[in-house]
Amino acid sequence: xxxxxxxxAPVTNPETAPFWEAAKAxxxxxxxxxxxxxxxxxxxxxxxxxxxxxxxxxxxxxxxTIYTYSLMRKSPTGPYAIAYVTLKEGPSLQTNIVDCDLxxxxxxxxxxxxxxPTDGAPLxxxxxx
Amino acid sequence: xxxxxxxxxSRHPRMRGMTVVSLALSxxxxxxxxxxxxxxxxxxxxxxxxxxxxxxxxxEETPTENDLTIKGKAYIAGIYEHPTRHAPDKxxxxxxxxxxxxxxxxxxxxxxxxxxxxxxxxxxxxxWPMVDYLGLNTRKLRHxxxxxxxxxxxxxxxxxxxxAIAAGKCSVALVTLAGKPRTGPMPARAAGAEADxxxxxxxxxxxxxxxxxxxxxxxxxxxxxxxxxIKVAASHHAQxxxxxxxxxxxxxxxxxxxxxxxxxxxxxxxxxxTDGGGAMIVTTPEIAKSLKKPLVRLIGHGEAMKxxxxxxxxxxxYSAGVWSGPRAFEEAGVTPKDIKYASIYDSFTIxxxxxxxxxxxxxxxxxxxxVADGNLISGVGKLPFNTDGGGLCSNHPVNRGGMTKxxxxxxxxxxxxxxxxxxxxxxxxxxxxxxxxLGVRHAASxxxxxxx
Numbered sequence: 166x167x168x169x170x171x172x173x174a175p176v177t178n179p180e181t182a183p184f185w186e187a188a189k190a191x192x193x194x195x196x197x198x199x200x201x202x203x204x205x206x207x208x209x210x211x212x213x214x215x216x217x218x219x220x221x222x223x224x225x226x227x228x229x230t231i232y233t234y235s236l237m238r239k240s241p242t243g244p245y246a247i248a249y250v251t252l253k254e255g256p257s258l259q260t261n262i263v264d265c266d267l268x269x270x271x272x273x274x275x276x277x278x279x280x281x282p283t284d285g286a287p288l289x290x291x292x293x294x
Numbered sequence: 295x296x297x298x299x300x301x302x303x304s305r306h307p308r309m310r311g312m313t314v315v316s317l318a319l320s321x322x323x324x325x326x327x328x329x330x331x332x333x334x335x336x337x338x339x340x341x342x343x344x345x346x347x348x349x350x351x352x353x354e355e356t357p358t359e360n361d362l363t364i365k366g367k368a369y370i371a372g373i374y375e376h377p378t379r380h381a382p383d384k385x386x387x388x389x390x391x392x393x394x395x396x397x398x399x400x401x402x403x404x405x406x407x408x409x410x411x412x413x414x415x416x417x418x419x420x421x422w423p424m425v426d427y428l429g430l431n432t433r434k435l436r437h438x439x440x441x442x443x444x445x446x447x448x449x450x451x452x453x454x455x456x457x458a459i460a461a462g463k464c465s466v467a468l469v470t471l472a473g474k475p476r477t478g479p480m481p482a483r484a485a486g487a488e489a490d491x492x493x494x495x496x497x498x499x500x501x502x503x504x505x506x507x508x509x510x511x512x513x514x515x516x517x518x519x520x521x522x523x524i525k526v527a528a529s530h531h532a533q534x535x536x537x538x539x540x541x542x543x544x545x546x547x548x549x550x551x552x553x554x555x556x557x558x559x560x561x562x563x564x565x566x567x568t569d570g571g572g573a574m575i576v577t578t579p580e581i582a583k584s585l586k587k588p589l590v591r592l593i594g595h596g597e598a599m600k601x602x603x604x605x606x607x608x609x610x611x612y613s614a615g616v617w618s619g620p621r622a623f624e625e626a627g628v629t630p631k632d633i634k635y636a637s638i639y640d641s642f643t644i645x646x647x648x649x650x651x652x653x654x655x656x657x658x659x660x661x662x663x664x665v666a667d668g669n670l671i672s673g674v675g676k677l678p679f680n681t682d683g684g685g686l687c688s689n690h691p692v693n694r695g696g697m698t699k700x701x702x703x704x705x706x707x708x709x710x711x712x713x714x715x716x717x718x719x720x721x722x723x724x725x726x727x728x729x730x731x732l733g734v735r736h737a738a739s740x741x742x743x744x745x746x
Contacts, residue, residue: 175490185490205604207491213604232608233512233733235504236557240496247501249608249733256605259734261495272512288494 170242174285180210183222185286193278193289195256197223206256227278228253229291234262234270250276250291265293365625368456369582369591370743372401372575373701375682379539379689381569382477386418387427389472389571394428397573402585403466405429410437410464410576412455414447415481416473416692430468437464443597444729445639447471448574448696449739452725453595455576465578472571473692480692492734499641499693500564502733504556506610507644511558513611513659518558520662521643522549525562525686527670528640532683534712539566540687549643563643565685565695572697574704588708594626594742601735611659613728614738615652622740623654628722630654633742635706635717636677637699639727640684646670649726650677653740672715681706681715696727700741707745721745 177185184207187194196208200217212220234248246262248270262270264279275294280287374396381389390413398405408430417424421438437458441450448471455467473480485493510516526546532538549562582589598617602608623629630653638653640646647661655677656664669675682688682702685695703723705711711720723743730736 172494176485177490181490203604203606205606207488209487209604214606233505233509233610234557235501235508235559237496237498237501237504238554238556245496247495247497247505249505249602249610251608252605257602257608258605259492259495259497259602272508283494 172281172283172288174283175288177286181208184208187222187224188280188286188289191280193225193227194222195225195252195254196220204255206252206258223254225252225254228294229276229278231262231270231272231274231276232257233272236267236270246270248291260289260291263290263292269293363625364453364456364460364595365593365627366591366744367460367579368452368576369579369589370452370574370700370704371577371582371585371587372397372399372403373572373704374400374574375537375572375689375698375701376472376570376691377537378570379537379566379568380476381474384474384569386416386473386478387424389474389569390417390424390470390573391428393472393571393573394468394470397468397470397575401575401577401587403575406431406434407466408468409434410439410455410458410467411435412439412441412448412451412467412469414440414451414471414694415442415444415483416471416571416694418481424470437467443599443737443739445641445694446696446727446729446737446739447694448572448700449725449727449741450597450737452574452576452592452700452741453597453739456592456595459576459578465581467576468573469576469697470571470573471691471694471697473694474569475567475692476569478569486735497731497734498556499731500556500559502731503642503644504559505733506648507558507563507642509610510644510648514662516647516659516662518550518560519546520666521559521563521647522546523666523668524640524643524646524670525549527665527668527675528680528684528686528688530668530671530674531681531715532687534714535683535688538683538688539568540683559642559644565641565690566687567693568689568691570689570691572691572701574697574700589746590704590707591744591746592741593744594622594624594628594740596621596623596625596740597737598739599735599737610733611648613648613652613732614736615649615726615728615740618738618740619653619726622724622742626742626744628742630724632722633677633724634720635681635703635723636679637684637703637723637725638679639695639699640680640686641690641693641695641728641732643686645728645732646679648732649728649738652738653724653726672717678715678717681711681717694729696725696729696739699725699727700743703741703743707743
């Protein structure tokens with residue numbers, strides 16, 4: 166069951182520490198470049214599009230739609246659904262769809278962010294909206 | 295120089311500084327595309343001398359030493375595929391040594407002839423221990439390369455070996471791949487910058503490629519039955535390969551009725567897991583011609599990388615082959631229509647389908663139609679592929695399929711494939727692969743090979 170699954174604690178590093186600190190407070194942060202205006206995920210110090218160092222943290226809504234997914238039928242911790250979801254703010258990211266009927270997942274489905282605990286900062290997952 | 299010519303000169307780094315003559319020779323197929331019609335008029339006199347888009351175009355070319363290309367400058371003189379698929383009684387280093395020995399002997403050379411060595415992440419410890427373990431002649435060894443791009447590393451090695459040979463940095467390059475995922479530990483991979491943001495989500499080969507297939511089906515209506523045809527074709531070829539891990543011919547129904555592994559991929563959409571390996575010798579035209587094997591040379595090479603890139607405009611329905619393919623075809627001066635045999639990396643059925651589209655064998659989204667009804671079966675369809683049975687049925691040593699793709703292409707060009715699957719008069723072949731996870735981050739490499 167997803168509820169008992171143990172997830173690895175983020176190692177974190179100076180570049181991404183603010184993301185994980187915000188996560189502990191329940192805030193899902195992405196990066197926006199003030200030079201080119203593009204948002205990206207996972208967060209980098211230097212914008213991967215224009216290479217400017219003028220990137221800022223920005224809280225995201227946690228609303229997203231499923232771009233694609235695949236339901237892994239067997240694993241040591243049971244079936245799980247890997248997915249890419251596209252945030253309302255633009256960037257797409259890899260995640261798992263959790264805490265809902267995995268057989269009913271569809272491309273285009275609306276999902277929302279849920280946090281899952283680890284021994285360190287929590288990790289972002291998504292569930293049916 | 296007119297504005298249009300400048301456009302062409304600047305669009306490819308290899309073309310900068312080339313003469314108009316050599317430019318016309320190397321770039322003509324691209325000039326057929328609408329974007330370059332205007333430019334083509336400017337060199338119409340040359341175009342008449344060297345007609346574009348014709349099948350024999352490549353035959354007329356005589357690359358000169360000054361061309362900024364690897365076209366025709368390196369030959370594959372020796373190949374060897376380890377017959378084992380299960381090696382509990384051997385070490386990984388030993389398997390590397392056995393395939394190296396096989397390729398060197400196939401070429402008719404000796405270990406002391408090796409002055410270039412190429413390996414990837416499967417070689418235990420990398421270059422230092424492998425060079426020492428193999429006993430390569432370190433007075434002679436003058437070029438090494440440990441480019442690691444997963445399963446397509448060896449296709450990139452072939453291109454890099456040709457570059458080194460063309461630049462005079464080595465003359466006899468050895469490339470090895472070997473390992474034993476069935477009977478031994480797999481080497482750990484260093485974590486990337488994305489680790490904290492992705493490691494928890496359990497991306498594996500199955501579900502990463504599953505996500506590509508799911509989106510391809512959504513966008514283009516591709517079906518499981520169409521994907522199954524790829525496995526069916528591979529199985530038709532594998533029945534003639536005595537070393538193939540899976541020799542049984544299967545049907546579309548067999549594939550879609552096999553257990554679902556990671557939606558929408560069934561067990562038979564997945565490649566085999568095998569111990570073993572393969573190796574090749576890449577050398578100069580002069581040395582190749584002094585040896586006894588049929589002459590096979592590299593005439594075009596491309597490599598490319600793709601990833602989610604910050605999550606912008608994510609599109610998992612195409613691979614980096616959309617960039618590596620045109621680079622290789624352009625350098626070779628041929629088009630997909632000219633290809634007689636195709637080795638296409640087949641970690642999963644969807645891998646083949648997407649790469650065929652990306653390489654231009656059919657339009658994007660039409661791969662399903664293209665592979666159906668036996669179109670990839672030698673002697674039946676229009677594009678014979680993976681006539682050794684490929685990774686889907688024969689061999690996928692260390693979960694890395696790039697080497698075996700080259701080896702079967704060379705067998706086809708030499709006329710050494712099994713008679714039941716040998717493509718008649720096979721003088722032009724492609725070997726293409728991806729490495730990494732198609733649905734996450736991957737590399738692609740394309741090699742165009744020609745029998746001289």
